[in-house]
Each structure stands twice: as structure tokens, then as C-alpha cells.
Amino acid sequence: VAGAGAGIAAIFKSPLGGAFFGIETLYRRDMEVEALIPAIISAISAYVVSCSFFGLGHIYEMHFNIDSIFKPLPLFFFLVLGILCVPLSFLFAKTSAYAKHFFYGIKSVPNFLKPALGGLLFGVIFLLFIMLLTVICDYERACIDFTSGILGGGYGFLQLAFRGELTIVVLMCVMIAKIIATSLTLGSGGSGGSFVPSLTIGAALGGLLGEALQTFHDAEPGVFALVGAAAFFAAAANAPLTSLFVVCEISGSYELFVPALLAIVPAYMLSGDITIYPEQTETRRESPAHRREFFVDLLEGIRVKDACTKDIITIPEKMSVADALLFAEEQGHIVYPVVNERGRMVGIVSITDLERAREDCRMNSTVGEICIRDVVVAYPDEFLEDALQRMENFGVGRLPVVRRQKPSESSSAPEGIVRGEAELLGIITRADIIREHCRRRSLICRVP
Template identity: 45%
Template sequence: MNRTSEYQVYLRKWITLSVIIGIIVGFASLCFFHMLKYLEYFLLKSCLGYSGWSVERKYLLFLIPPLGGLLSGFIVYKFAPETEGHGTDAVISSFHKMKGIIRRRVPIVKAIASTLIIGSGGSAGREGPIAQIGAAIGSLSSSLLKLKEEDRRIMLVCGTAAGIGSIFKAPLGGAVFSVEVLYRRDFETDALIPSFVSSIVAYSIFSSFPGLGFGPVLKVPRYEFHHPQLLFFYAVLGILLGGMSIIYVRLFYLLKSGFKWLRIPNWIKPGLGGLLLGTLAFFTPSVLGTGYEVLQTAINGEMMTRDLLLLGLAKMLATGFTIGSGGSGGVFAPSLFIGGMLGGAFGKLLSTQFEYIEPGAFALVGMASFFSGAAKVPVASLIIVSEMTGDYQLLAPLMLSCALAYITSSERWSIYESQVSTRAQSPAHIKEYEFFVLERLKRNRGG
């Protein structure tokens, strides 16, 4: 078989498999999204009276988040301990260390546990849960089809791409994120094209559902990049947020270590995290949940500098309490919130000296820059934020700020501790690199 024929067989195989994964994960995303939507409405809106800025029945803050944490913790540690915390890191670990194998019960346990945490006000996002749910679907599908280990890993990445691309309405960003997040300085290029296909299919299914649509997740004013001198300020923003992302990562793992040190049953710890979160929310209610309503206000440039700084720092603590305690949820949404608040605060300070500065634009760029530094995904960060907001006018500032945040934060500090530096360090690729080394040695000896 010649190379052209082999390539055609490869394309037919992976287009078919990617479409299948995209369809399944697209419907799984719909189920998870609506489970979360209804529980959030019941617990946060109806019971707590939470509006994004205030809570009507504050005494319930000491009941609902802890109860959600306890129920979630019990389910997680009873049925699938690997679903605790932020699921994306578990996906990365499975790819590198477990041959892409994920247990069958993971999607259901992760969906229920994460719905309980986020729906009860936990400071967590949908990215981690849907990444692990999608990855598990890809892994399970490959096992049913009796695919080889290399193909299982690609299926896992396809499932991750489909989950992220659908629930954030960011098909390109979801695909790039899934191949970039595995490493701190590399990409899983073998899975790129299959990830494109699965992400597009899942996104199309998700967005076609009545009431969701194909519009962006966040609505932003039309910000434009029309002053080249602004690049200097965006560069400073990237450096500052790169430094802040180190503080965030260190604080997160400090709190996680603190919870791990506590000599109480693991399933109780998310409840304790919920109690600490409820106490913090008593004074700063806006740290509850994903925070998209508050983030929207920051992007619109309608918040004061003091409030932006306070909420950005408080959200760091809230996320550590929720996910560091073992609560099931993602770190993407909290990272966007923190970056948006800090970026908006920086923009507000600049606007007092320069009238052409738009604080909302700095909030938008800050969202991507902060996550770029914290998660080591500079390319995916700028693409996902552009797709979530439907705004590509700030692409140049996004590129500069994300790059500098990534560089400033250094390779050492990442919110995803299971990442490896490059493909050469991954057990998934060690055999092929050993082969290249042996081949070179043979050639050198022969010469």
C-alpha cells in the first residue's frame, strides 16, 4: 500500500471515529449542562436568592455549599475517587500514565458530583468535569471497538476536545486545548485533526438545542485595537498576570496540601471546603459559582477598581476551598474570573491617566493571559476567549499578553500538575523516542 492509500485509510478511520465521539459527547454535554442549570436555579436562585452580587438568605450559605460538598464527596470517594478535584488533571494523568484507560463509571460519577458542587455554589467551572466525561467516553469507545493503545489515547483527546468545544461554544479552542494541555512546552499533534472533527460535531449538536444557539457565551462591547502604544500596557499586563498566576497556583496547592493533611475522612473534606466557601461568600457573595454574570460586568467596564481587586483575590481563596478540598469541578472558569477581575483593575488604573484606555478590553485580555500562565496553554487560551466572546478585534494584544504571561510564569508552576514538559518526557511516546535514539546510535557507529 502506497503512502496516498495509507493516508486515505487513516482519514476515513479517524473521521468516522471522531464523528462518533463528537455525537456522543455532544449529547452528554447537553445532559450535563441542563443538570447543572436546573440545580443552580433551584439551590442558588430559589433557595439562596443569589443574584451574582448579593444573597437574600445569607444563613443558608452555611448549609447549602457544605451539604453539596458532603454529598459530592460521599459519591466520589464511594464510587470513583479519581473524579475528585479538577478532572482535566485526571485526564492528563490517564493519557501519560494509564494508557488512556478510564473506568466506565467515571462519566456518571463525575457528572453527578460536579453538578452537586457547582450547583450548590462551589467556586468551580464546567471545563474539568466535561473534559473528564468526554475523555472517558472516548476511552470507553476505544475499548468497545478493541482499538490499540495509541488509538485509545487519541480517542481520549478527541473526547476532551468535544466536551470543551461544545459546552464553551469554542470548537477551535476546544480542539487546540485538548492537544496543548497535555504538555507544558509541546502539542499532541497526532490528535489534532481528529480533535477538530469531534469538537465541531459536538459543538454543532450542543448549539442546535433550542434555547442555546450558536452565539458566544459572553457578550462584549466592540473593543478595537487602534493604538499601537497600547501594546506596551498589554505587555505589562501579561507580565503582571504571569506573576499572579504563580501566586494562584502556589496558593491552590498550599490549600490542597492543608486539606490533605487533615485527619478526617476524605469524603467530609469537600463539605469543610463548602463551609469555608460559605463563610467567605457571606462577605463577598460574588465568589459563588462560575461567576459569569460578574465577569460580564467587568468586561463591560462597569466595576470599580477596589471591587475588581477584592473579587480577583477572593476568588483564588474560594477556588482553593472548593477544589483543593476534593470538590469536583474545573479550574478554567475560576481562572477566567480571576484574570478578568485583575485585568479590569489594571485597566481601570490606567484609564485614570489615559482617556483612550478601555478597562473592559483589559479585563477580556486578562482572562486569557491569566489562564495562559496558570495552565501553560497560551494558544488555546487566546482562541477560547476569542470564541467565548465572539470578539477577534483584540487578537494582537491577546497574543502578546498570553505569550508574556506564559513566559513569566515559568514552566515550573502549573495548575495541572500531571502535565509533562514535552512528548519526549511522556511515557506515551517514550518507545518512539528510544527508537530514534537507537537509530542515531547505529548510524554513528556505522559512520
């Protein structure tokens, strides 16, 4: 998170934009708040290092007349720009997803050749647009401007767009071609990202609207391009604060705060589930990194007495091993509490213990002679979480449930282990715990 923000801060000389980029882009409707301070420190450090090598100043040069912007009609069109970014970001996200699905479905082409296939298709698209530009406008200038927006990230195109030096035809071609080119590149497995292409697409849309508005009103196409880039990224990546600070820090002042806000707010609010980052979750609750923080452990609130089985199948301690084997085969259980003539538990025996006694030729021995006397137990007033933890610690799948002994009756055995007689109340198994957990969870889910 901090590293991603530092990269944006260093490249675009936007420390606040970089800091919020790291904590916003993980979720569609949430932020990684705990990472804000580390992200700010990292972004500022990267910004200082970048300035020490490349000097102070802004990455893009911009000149605009603020008086022509703060008028009712231009401000209204900034709002329109934000709304227009929503369907375009939806188109970008869907095209990227379709391209990825398309290349994944081509089983006849090895994976290492798919980027080459994507590059071939990209080249065809590029040539088609070049041919189109040669027909409808000046060849040399239009092709250079178009190429600056399609090949590479689009940094040169952004500079031209922010200066307002691009024609309507070039802006429209770049807006469409960049969506296709980025989708083909990333979908085929080529290297690259979505941040700068998103800015390029948004700048093309904003510049297009600014140029159209300039035909009948005094407008600033460069400002529309900058705000369009930010609003489009806010809609496509669900990162409004990042977009807002990027506008202010690239322009070098907060004079564009209001126009940017007018475009970014509707773009973000109307974007819904649109995202160019497939792994972006809705909130921290859905994130694998934070899932346990929001998980209500139902086992902490359920007592053993509420989930244990009361109908207990026991084996008398005076029963022979031979009879016990037949009895266990009929019942089908693995472990049985061993009780004396008064019905009090004195031990526990398993099928393994009985089979071992048969192998040792002790078929006539009593169960009381071979059973385990130190029994791991659960108490009725314990929580299921404690019982489950005890099962895990001792490597068993079920625990007899016994009444707690009085201090005068207690032996020197540790907590959770009974030596001697104990009043048997039931038995708790892992299946009982899972069943009760599912039942309680279903009740919670039914609550409106």
C-alpha cells in the same frame, strides 16, 4: 483529549479554542499533535450541536471601540497585563498545591468530611469579604457582583467584566477571593475544575488594570478583562493557542488578535514550570503514554559477544551425579554447560536435574546420561534484545553462547536450539544483559 475540547467548544462556542485546549493542556511545552484532527472534528461537532440547541451567536456580549485600543499606550499595557499574569498564576498554583497538601495532612478528619470542612472555610472567607465590601462601597450592588464571581464557576461575573460594569474594589476582591475559594474547594476534595476559575481570576486582573487605566486615559476595561482572562490561563495552564482563539471567538472577530498576542506571549514565555494541572508533563518525552516512543533501546545495538561471560564453569559429561552435586555446591551456580573430553558442549544440566537424579537413586550415573541434550543457546553475533527475547520465550535465565554451526554441521533443530556438539564460547545471563545496558546508558548520560 477530543472530549475535553468538545466541552469547551460547546460551552463557550469556541471550536478552535476547544480543539487546541485538548492537545495543549497535556504538556507545558509541547502538544499532542496526533490528536489535532480528532480534536478539531470533535470540537466542531460539539459547536454545531450547541448552536442547534441554543442558537448562533457568542456566549458573551461585547461592545468595544477598536480605535481606542490600537494606540501605543493601551497596547503597551496589554504587554504589562501579560507580565502581571505570571506572578498571579504562580500564586494560584502554589495556593492550590498548599491547600491540597493541607487537607491531605489532616488525618483526624475522614476523607468524606474534608469537602465539608473546605466548604466551611470557604464560607468564612466569603463572609469576611462581604463584610469588607459593606464598609467601603455600596452594599447591594457590590455584594451581588462579588457573589457572581465567587459562587459557582463565575460565568455571570465574566459577562459583567467583559462589559466593563465592575468597580475596582469588586474586581480586586474577586481576584483574591477566587484564588482562595478555588483552592479550598479543590484541595478539600470538592468537585470542580480550574478552567473557568482561571478565566475569572484573569478577567478580574485585566478588568482591574483597565479600570485603573481608564482614570487617566480612554481605555476599554471589558477588552482588558477578556485579554486578561486569556493571558492568565495561558500562564497558568501553558496553553497559548487555546487562549488566543478563545479571545477571538468570544469577541466574535480577530480585531483583538494583536492585543491578545501582546499579553499571551509574555505570560506564556515567563510562566516557566507554573501549572494548575499537577499531572502536566514538560513534553511528550516525559509522558507515560509516549515514553517508549522516545526510548532508545540500547539492547538493539549491543552484541551478545560484548556482554557474555567468557570464563565458563563447565561439568564433564563423564562426571558422576554424586561428584557433580558436590561440584555444584562448591561453585554456587544453578546451571552448567556439559562438555565432552574435547571441551565441546553436548548438553546442559541444572541443580534441579541433579537433585532429581539423586531422588531417583542415580548417584552413580554420569552427567551425560541425565543432562538435557536440546540446549537453548545464543550466538555471539546476535543482539542482546534477541537473546533476552529467547530467554523470555523459553523461560530460562541464562543461555550458553556457541559458535554458529556451518550448514553441513547443522541439525534439524530450530533456530536458537542446538542438538549434538557445539563450540562453547561463553554464557549470557539476565544479569549480564542488565549490567551491560547500565554501562552503556551511563556512557550516554556522560556525553555533554
